[in-house]
Amino acid sequence: xxVLTQSPGTLSLSPGERATLSCRASQSVSSSRLAWYHQxxxxxPRLLIYGASTRATGIPDRFSGSGSGTDFTLTISRLxxxxxxxxxxxxxxxxxxxxFGGGTKVEIK
Amino acid sequence: QVQLVQSGAExxxxxxxxxxxxxxxxxxxxxxxxxxxxxxxxxxxxxMGIINSSGGGTRYAEKFQGRVTxxxxxxxxxxxxxxxxxxxxxxxxxxCARSSSWYVIYFDNWGQGTLVTVSS
Numbered sequence: 093x094x095v096l097t098q099s100p101g102t103l104s105l106s107p108g109e110r111a112t113l114s115c116r117a118s119q120s121v122s123s124s125r126l127a128w129y130h131q132x133x134x135x136x137p138r139l140l141i142y143g144a145s146t147r148a149t150g151i152p153d154r155f156s157g158s159g160s161g162t163d164f165t166l167t168i169s170r171l172x173x174x175x176x177x178x179x180x181x182x183x184x185x186x187x188x189x190x191x192f193g194g195g196t197k198v199e200i201k
Numbered sequence: 202q203v204q205l206v207q208s209g210a211e212x213x214x215x216x217x218x219x220x221x222x223x224x225x226x227x228x229x230x231x232x233x234x235x236x237x238x239x240x241x242x243x244x245x246x247x248x249m250g251i252i253n254s255s256g257g258g259t260r261y262a263e264k265f266q267g268r269v270t271x272x273x274x275x276x277x278x279x280x281x282x283x284x285x286x287x288x289x290x291x292x293x294x295x296x297c298a299r300s301s302s303w304y305v306i307y308f309d310n311w312g313q314g315t316l317v318t319v320s321s
Contacts, residue, residue, distance in 0.1 A: 125305065136312065136313060139307060148309060187304070192245055192248070
């Protein structure tokens with residue numbers, strides 16, 4: 093089973109700032125099969141990125157994904173108020189089981 | 202628009218079973234796969250398994266083998282997840298989520314979640 097470790101646990105930033113979130117895998121994720129989601133309190137997760145770098149339908153271009161192998165990054169170029177949430181990465185290169193990271197909370201500083 | 206609408210919250214005693222439903226609309230039901238993912242309070246996400254909406258084939262995470270059963274009713278575009286032998290650690294929000302592939306699995310739509318509380 094591939095274990096995903098996200099860092100930092102919490103990121104305290106102001107609106108307009110740049111956010112950089114990390115997701116590290118315990119072994120290589122084949123074909124860059126990694127997705128990112130964000131989740132607001134009381135809501136279901138929402139898909140942001142799949143295939144490590146492809147934005148999902150309707151996701152603004154301030155969100156970008158990069159990386160391969162064991163190291164992946166989600167970057168939010170300029171934080172909007174609605175971006176403050178918990179972010180999860182998920183790998184689907186080696187299943188079952190597909191696995192999620194523990195999450196990074198992006199909070200308002 | 203695509204919608205996955207789940208059944209309401211449940212409270213169960215340890216040892217009991219629970220069934221959560223997920224009704225799909227706004228897309229061709231048989232063309233997608235439905236998964237169940239759970240989230241314990243304040244915790245991360247845990248994948249439970251997948252069902253092929255068309256053929257009904259399933260694959261479960263090893264952790265839930267023997268305790269989880271996923272079924273579907275194509276006439277109503279509804280998927281069901283039954284979890285048996287409940288224990289307190291099963292208290293969680295259970296989500297259904299959709300993928301377009303059996304193998305390339307990321308979730309482009311989610312249900313609203315169903316809170317299952319296991320308590321004596």
